[in-house]
Amino acid sequence: MVIDTRRCVGCRACVVACKAENKTPPGVAYTVVLEGALEPRIEDKPLFMTKPCFHCENPACTVVCPVGATFKRPQDGIVVVDYDRCIGCRYCMTACPYGARFFDYGDNYPAVSEQTPYAQVPSPEYQQFRKREKCKSPIGNVRKCTFCVHLQDADGKYDKHAGRWPACAKTCTGKAIYFGDFMDPESEVTRLLRERPAIRLKEELGNDPNVYYLL
Amino acid sequence: MNNDVISSPRPLARRGPLGVLLLAGGIALALAGLAATVYRLKEGLGITHLGSTVPWGVYVACYIYFIGLSAGSFLLSSLVFVFGNKSLEPLSRLAVFQAFVCLILGLVFIFLDLGHWERFWHVIAYPQWHSVLAWEIWFYNAYIVVLLLELWFLMRSDLSNWARATGGLAGKIYRALSFGFRCPQTVEEHARCEHKTLRWLKILGIIGIPVALGVHGGTGAIFAVVKSRPAWYTPIFPLVFIISALASGGGLLLFLRVFVAPDPKVDRQILPDAAKLVAGFLIFDLLLLFLEFLVGIYGGIPDHVRPYLLMTHGPFAWVFWGQQLAIGAAIPLLLIFARPAGSKYRTKELGIAGFCMFVGIFGVRLNIVIPALAVPVLHGFDTAVDSPRLASLYVPNWVEWLSSWGVAATGVLVAYYVMRKLPMREHQPPPGGAVVSKPSLQS
Numbered sequence: 001m002v003i004d005t006r007r008c009v010g011c012r013a014c015v016v017a018c019k020a021e022n023k024t025p026p027g028v029a030y031t032v033v034l035e036g037a038l039e040p041r042i043e044d045k046p047l048f049m050t051k052p053c054f055h056c057e058n059p060a061c062t063v064v065c066p067v068g069a070t071f072k073r074p075q076d077g078i079v080v081v082d083y084d085r086c087i088g089c090r091y092c093m094t095a096c097p098y099g100a101r102f103f104d105y106g107d108n109y110p111a112v113s114e115q116t117p118y119a120q121v122p123s124p125e126y127q128q129f130r131k132r133e134k135c136k137s138p139i140g141n142v143r144k145c146t147f148c149v150h151l152q153d154a155d156g157k158y159d160k161h162a163g164r165w166p167a168c169a170k171t172c173t174g175k176a177i178y179f180g181d182f183m184d185p186e187s188e189v190t191r192l193l194r195e196r197p198a199i200r201l202k203e204e205l206g207n208d209p210n211v212y213y214l215l
Numbered sequence: 216m217n218n219d220v221i222s223s224p225r226p227l228a229r230r231g232p233l234g235v236l237l238l239a240g241g242i243a244l245a246l247a248g249l250a251a252t253v254y255r256l257k258e259g260l261g262i263t264h265l266g267s268t269v270p271w272g273v274y275v276a277c278y279i280y281f282i283g284l285s286a287g288s289f290l291l292s293s294l295v296f297v298f299g300n301k302s303l304e305p306l307s308r309l310a311v312f313q314a315f316v317c318l319i320l321g322l323v324f325i326f327l328d329l330g331h332w333e334r335f336w337h338v339i340a341y342p343q344w345h346s347v348l349a350w351e352i353w354f355y356n357a358y359i360v361v362l363l364l365e366l367w368f369l370m371r372s373d374l375s376n377w378a379r380a381t382g383g384l385a386g387k388i389y390r391a392l393s394f395g396f397r398c399p400q401t402v403e404e405h406a407r408c409e410h411k412t413l414r415w416l417k418i419l420g421i422i423g424i425p426v427a428l429g430v431h432g433g434t435g436a437i438f439a440v441v442k443s444r445p446a447w448y449t450p451i452f453p454l455v456f457i458i459s460a461l462a463s464g465g466g467l468l469l470f471l472r473v474f475v476a477p478d479p480k481v482d483r484q485i486l487p488d489a490a491k492l493v494a495g496f497l498i499f500d501l502l503l504l505f506l507e508f509l510v511g512i513y514g515g516i517p518d519h520v521r522p523y524l525l526m527t528h529g530p531f532a533w534v535f536w537g538q539q540l541a542i543g544a545a546i547p548l549l550l551i552f553a554r555p556a557g558s559k560y561r562t563k564e565l566g567i568a569g570f571c572m573f574v575g576i577f578g579v580r581l582n583i584v585i586p587a588l589a590v591p592v593l594h595g596f597d598t599a600v601d602s603p604r605l606a607s608l609y610v611p612n613w614v615e616w617l618s619s620w621g622v623a624a625t626g627v628l629v630a631y632y633v634m635r636k637l638p639m640r641e642h643q644p645p646p647g648g649a650v651v652s653k654p655s656l657q658s
Contacts, residue, residue, distance in 0.1 A: 027602040027603070032596065035599075037593045051593070064441070085334075087335065089330070094444065097442065097443035099596045137331070141330060205442055
């Protein structure tokens, strides 16, 4: 994923789209918009940055999991959580240098706690279609951005034109979020990295994040 | 006759009015706390004030606190069994018993901290060997085995004597606990048996030292390997855990010996030296704290300095200055070292010094866990979404405190009850005052 901070206006539509797609509860936001994480621009314009999970090449979170509940998928490198394996110890949350992990404490928005029709629609996450029930997973688990992995087809492919695309990138009003395959030299994201200088956060830690920011 | 009877006048300290009050308070606290614990387990972690910026709080602090008390007292006992330290010898049983109780309490706290506690068995069934936490689980298992074996070797001859001297259910329990061991009745055989026991204790102690270092040094390593938190990410951390464990475990041992299981004649002889040893560990611990601050603040890396600023100037600075340094270090060091020349030690003062030490180290534990997490990993992360679960200020709520106190009080009460029923000192008469004769009488 490549995020062009020059195109980001800080509207937070990505945060809302992610919530709508994954039906995350209060206090769980797979992407957040940060202000001031980097120094302001020279011309003193604000610098916003949306910050999903970076799906690092060397994730610090997966190695610390005592039960192997969170891991990097070999086929596409997406870092996922097995809700049925996770014991909720939250070690991975302390280990992530980027604040990509959130614990589901079981809080609910009124639309869910008041059992409106919205509450009846399960979350499509991981194509597991879980409904929110007290003390049932994913409540009591650590949750994180999945690059909307449930939108992949049977072959593990996304399709932008069919709408099977990460919700944040699909929604972005300024078209600041580019999603694609870094292994493909012709993809939009690879081309952007070739053409413009990009940075990654806390590169010195060696996590090798897969999300780049264009300044 | 009296000379031949091995007996201390009192099995354990008698309960005064203060003791009765403490006992009643403890029972009330245990009951209320257990109710809070059941509430917490039933409702999930949502009823705590934990969040996603500070995901670990009081429960984890209690976990490393009790694991530390356990490893510390065990390592002190191994000074006796492995290195032949004489001044600690009379404390060794108490130390191993305390190590066992505190280990169990530590494990209860980490259980209580799990989002899905009903899946605790996953750590055994699906270990992920890159995780320090997974290594620890196996260190804890090995440690339980070592502790139980040591306790048995320490108490088996007294237990078998008690089994003979006591009738009824108690006698049967003592017999069961001695696991078929019969104390030999002739002097020679008895000496041979004692010799064998000591050898076993030495072997177990030698096995136990790396295990206990792994138990608490490893618990320190859980934090030390986390590179995203610069204040944790230091090789000194596992060592800090071990040294502070020795200080807190030693403190608790002094306190228990003086106020719960005293033996005044022996204590006046041995406790001053034991207290100085423990105070030495406390001074070493302060040195390590100084080094952490020196290197961190000198380096000036913002994310490394911020937790220290929170500790020393944040809303809970009193934990650092008051609990950790004043109560936990200054008072016990003054009580132990600042004495008029030639004056005799009063054991009560040493017990109070011990009390201050283990209270102070709890402040250390809170300051290990919370400030490093309360500094968000990215600037503005804690305010990016309007939710109290992302707040960087974590104040534990009543459920967390009450359930923690309840678990601790229950552990202490059960341990106290068991302590009064077990031979915590060598050749102690069984409860009820039945007299056990020296083996020499029957040779």
